[in-house]
Amino acid sequence: MPPVELLPGTIDLLILKAVSLGPQHGYGILLRIEHISRGYLPIQQGTLYPALYRLEDRGYLATEWGTSENNRRAKFYTLTPEGRKQLRDERSSWEQVVAGITAALRATPESL
Amino acid sequence: MNARLSRLRAIARRLFSRAAVEREMDDEFKSHLQHRADDLERRGLARDVAERAARVEFGGVEAQKEAARDVRSWRLWEELRANIAFAARGIGHHPIQSLIVVTTLTLGIGISGVVFSVMNALAFRARVDHDAASFTRVLLSYSTDTSGPGFPGAVPLGDYLAFARGVHSFASITGWQRAQLTLSDGARPTPSALVTCSFFDVYGPVRPIAGRMLQRDDCESHAPVAVIGNELWRSAFGGDTGAVGRVLRINGQTIRIIGVAPTFSSASTDDQLWLPYTLREPLHLGPNDPASPNAIRLLMDGRLAPGATRGDAFAEIRVIAARQDRLPGNSGRRTTVFVNDGSRIAAPGNGLVLGSILAVIFVGLACLALVATASVVSILLAIAHSRRTEMALRMALGAGAPRLAAMLGTESLALACVAGATASALTFRLPRILLEWIVQRPVNFSLTPDWHVFAFLLVTTMAAALAAANAPIRSVLALDLSSTLRRAPDPTGGARRGGRWNLLMSVEIGGAAVLLVATIALTRLPARIANAPPRFDAGHVLAMNLRAPQPAVQGGGWRSFHDDLARSLSAVPGVRGVAFATAQPVGDEATGATVVKTAAGVSHTLPSIEISPSYFDVLGLGVARGRVFTMADADCSAAVCPAVVSREAARELWGGVDPLGQRLTLDATHALVVVGVAADASSKIAEPVQALMLYTPWRPNARLYQPFLKVDDAKSGVVRRVSSLVSERFAGAVAAPETVEAELALITDAFQRIGEAVGLMAAITALLAICGIYGVVALAARRRLKEMGIRLALGATRRDVYRAMVAPNVRPLAVGLVLGVVFATVSALEADRLLAQEFPVRLADPTAFLGAALALAVAVAVAMLVPARRATDADPAIVLRQE
Numbered sequence: 005m006p007p008v009e010l011l012p013g014t015i016d017l018l019i020l021k022a023v024s025l026g027p028q029h030g031y032g033i034l035l036r037i038e039h040i041s042r043g044y045l046p047i048q049q050g051t052l053y054p055a056l057y058r059l060e061d062r063g064y065l066a067t068e069w070g071t072s073e074n075n076r077r078a079k080f081y082t083l084t085p086e087g088r089k090q091l092r093d094e095r096s097s098w099e100q101v102v103a104g105i106t107a108a109l110r111a112t113p114e115s116l
Numbered sequence: 117m118n119a120r121l122s123r124l125r126a127i128a129r130r131l132f133s134r135a136a137v138e139r140e141m142d143d144e145f146k147s148h149l150q151h152r153a154d155d156l157e158r159r160g161l162a163r164d165v166a167e168r169a170a171r172v173e174f175g176g177v178e179a180q181k182e183a184a185r186d187v188r189s190w191r192l193w194e195e196l197r198a199n200i201a202f203a204a205r206g207i208g209h210h211p212i213q214s215l216i217v218v219t220t221l222t223l224g225i226g227i228s229g230v231v232f233s234v235m236n237a238l239a240f241r242a243r244v245d246h247d248a249a250s251f252t253r254v255l256l257s258y259s260t261d262t263s264g265p266g267f268p269g270a271v272p273l274g275d276y277l278a279f280a281r282g283v284h285s286f287a288s289i290t291g292w293q294r295a296q297l298t299l300s301d302g303a304r305p306t307p308s309a310l311v312t313c314s315f316f317d318v319y320g321p322v323r324p325i326a327g328r329m330l331q332r333d334d335c336e337s338h339a340p341v342a343v344i345g346n347e348l349w350r351s352a353f354g355g356d357t358g359a360v361g362r363v364l365r366i367n368g369q370t371i372r373i374i375g376v377a378p379t380f381s382s383a384s385t386d387d388q389l390w391l392p393y394t395l396r397e398p399l400h401l402g403p404n405d406p407a408s409p410n411a412i413r414l415l416m417d418g419r420l421a422p423g424a425t426r427g428d429a430f431a432e433i434r435v436i437a438a439r440q441d442r443l444p445g446n447s448g449r450r451t452t453v454f455v456n457d458g459s460r461i462a463a464p465g466n467g468l469v470l471g472s473i474l475a476v477i478f479v480g481l482a483c484l485a486l487v488a489t490a491s492v493v494s495i496l497l498a499i500a501h502s503r504r505t506e507m508a509l510r511m512a513l514g515a516g517a518p519r520l521a522a523m524l525g526t527e528s529l530a531l532a533c534v535a536g537a538t539a540s541a542l543t544f545r546l547p548r549i550l551l552e553w554i555v556q557r558p559v560n561f562s563l564t565p566d567w568h569v570f571a572f573l574l575v576t577t578m579a580a581a582l583a584a585a586n587a588p589i590r591s592v593l594a595l596d597l598s599s600t601l602r603r604a605p606d607p608t609g610g611a612r613r614g615g616r617w618n619l620l621m622s623v624e625i626g627g628a629a630v631l632l633v634a635t636i637a638l639t640r641l642p643a644r645i646a647n648a649p650p651r652f653d654a655g656h657v658l659a660m661n662l663r664a665p666q667p668a669v670q671g672g673g674w675r676s677f678h679d680d681l682a683r684s685l686s687a688v689p690g691v692r693g694v695a696f697a698t699a700q701p702v703g704d705e706a707t708g709a710t711v712v713k714t715a716a717g718v719s720h721t722l723p724s725i726e727i728s729p730s731y732f733d734v735l736g737l738g739v740a741r742g743r744v745f746t747m748a749d750a751d752c753s754a755a756v757c758p759a760v761v762s763r764e765a766a767r768e769l770w771g772g773v774d775p776l777g778q779r780l781t782l783d784a785t786h787a788l789v790v791v792g793v794a795a796d797a798s799s800k801i802a803e804p805v806q807a808l809m810l811y812t813p814w815r816p817n818a819r820l821y822q823p824f825l826k827v828d829d830a831k832s833g834v835v836r837r838v839s840s841l842v843s844e845r846f847a848g849a850v851a852a853p854e855t856v857e858a859e860l861a862l863i864t865d866a867f868q869r870i871g872e873a874v875g876l877m878a879a880i881t882a883l884l885a886i887c888g889i890y891g892v893v894a895l896a897a898r899r900r901l902k903e904m905g906i907r908l909a910l911g912a913t914r915r916d917v918y919r920a921m922v923a924p925n926v927r928p929l930a931v932g933l934v935l936g937v938v939f940a941t942v943s944a945l946e947a948d949r950l951l952a953q954e955f956p957v958r959l960a961d962p963t964a965f966l967g968a969a970l971a972l973a974v975a976v977a978v979a980m981l982v983p984a985r986r987a988t989d990a991d992p993a994i995v996l997r998q999e
Binding site: 029030031032049050053054057072074076077078079 | 140143144145147148150151152154173174175179180183184186
């Protein structure tokens, strides 16, 4: 199946989910999202950092410089408790949206 | 909590260590590119190819950074900081123009603020130091009152006591009456007040400098005690705290000082001596019996009780007043109640007069604001014009209109804020200095600006900032990018900027012309006063300034008092004649106003004085036609009474027609017939307006008339002699004789100082307007130096350069000058018309116009020629290299 475009506003949810799996640097987050979405949701590099900075600015992500798997200096992002709560909230909203849309799409003339 | 703290720390770090934050972003992006290149290298690409591919995939680093910056919450602060830096750079590039802008705005806002502050203190608030909201004044008028030497609005003692007992809407209430008491024979009377003993509670709390204030017992016990004021304490007792307990001799009585009051704001602001009102009788000032028709009348002030409103107070007072009206002694009386906040503007009858004076003042301030704004806008426009290339570049690089507007707006706001802050400091300090200089004595009431003044300053500053920012922002936003960046040739060097530019210059020059005319007219006022001939013998006329208790009817009343007084005064050596009148002919607040209708049916309001027959003789005023009054004219109760008019009044009323025998209708049943025409009594300050006068015969038994004495030499001791005679022969009477000339001098001096103060302010502002014009023209010329360098290098002569520099400016400036002078003429004529009734100042003065036009023409010529000269002196090679 070919990659699809991200729905507006969903990049924050994906970044929070990716970071919740373990501290990661910017490029690593990009790869992790591609990996966990099985390649369906490639992230534009131009949208990654504004989203990361926005989440950091809101206090959902904390940062720390460290050494990457490539033995390079990199800035690692971790989830803060507020970030964890935000992830829960966004996930629950998302699941409601999906459930709603799925139910709507399965509707038949008989179900009316 | 920790997350919040670390977030705050991060924000603070980003705000204050911007370089470090930028570096961190660089490092992170570099790290991203390296990781991506590592990946690509692992997939088989050569390192340099992998790095290039990573960069291409990532896109423009600067654009990424800008997008990243945009999401930060401190972005606003960053922009603000950048805007402030831009403003500081702009100010640094044009320091002279910026200084002129700030100074012009400071003066524009400051002068308006000072005037507003003084007006606010004088007219719009009660003279109290604390809690003006609860201060309330009660004024009453009685249908049975006849005009006389009373205090309008004051309450007879009987009514006051009824109010004081009966009202619940007041927490405290006081009554007071001013008096002039002489502390030693021959000395000038001391302004004093007879007060109820709650006076200092209502106007206080007043903490005594020494001793104590009056207490309730002092009034009830009739104790001969007094509180003295700070000034009297210093002048009479050298500021010695031992003054408490010492005694004063007043009208033959011994009064003990119980306390020294500090300077405090009150309605009796000039008073220096406060005594219990119950001392009135012991001091021979009148009876203490509330039932007496001559009982003291008290002005009534109070403090509202918590939760009570002035409406409650009004209702309560009206009920009590109606009850008082029904008392047997008050039959047929009807009382009207006024309750207000104690400000002058709220006093009955004051609103219209004060309102029109304030309107004229505010129109003047609006003119000043217009000039200041036009000057500032034209300078800022010129600066914006000089920056148009920079702005076009910024727009080309992606800076949006809101961003550019914010940058330019910050600069205007910064300049306006500096000006506003300086103006606020001026408004805090100047009103007292100015007022004390004009009246030449300490001002004993608070002039501290209240929230009204600060709100005025804030609104004015913001309005100035908006006005200053608007035009430059609009001019930059309307830029044509391509032509600006290609530097399309502008044959006028930017001098021809359309109607708006010409309009601004016209307003500026017009405003400068008005201000210059005002300056010249006002600064010439002292010379006009000094050179104008006196038209009556003011130096040899003593005004007695007499105060006397009402004489008993059985003793002959006022008529007998006046006869006795005239006989006694005539006998004093050095006195040549005695006359009685309600007022002196010039500048006297006691002058009345009479509405008359001519036979043609035209109504006029004329200043009027009631006079005794010898008035014209004593004052040295000639009677040009007809006759003066005789004793038979006094107490005229006929349907038609005689009148004398001044020559100016005759001209005003009947033009060239003979005034003798003309009738002036007063009402349906009363009229005057003109029996004489007196010379105009203009004094040194009085212009024709004040020479309008209607003289009517006195009614010697109706009231106290002021005596005027014709004396040989006012310095020969006659003043002391008549003063002693009055206090010795007439119990309770006090005179403060002074020559009419000296009294007029007080008014002329005050006018002179007002003229000087306003003239100085107008001169400074006019100078700033001229500096503004110079700044704009010079800036426009400086930008053309390169063009002139090229012209000179190509063989142009100095004459050509002069012509090229001057020609484009001549038209707008000439238009401005013509429009300005027309504007100034119309304004001056209109101001004269509006002010004619109040001030003897003429702005429509041909010399002033000529002077102003010349000054402006010189200033404009210098503004054009100096930069032109610089252009011709410039070395083309150097000028071209600099550009």
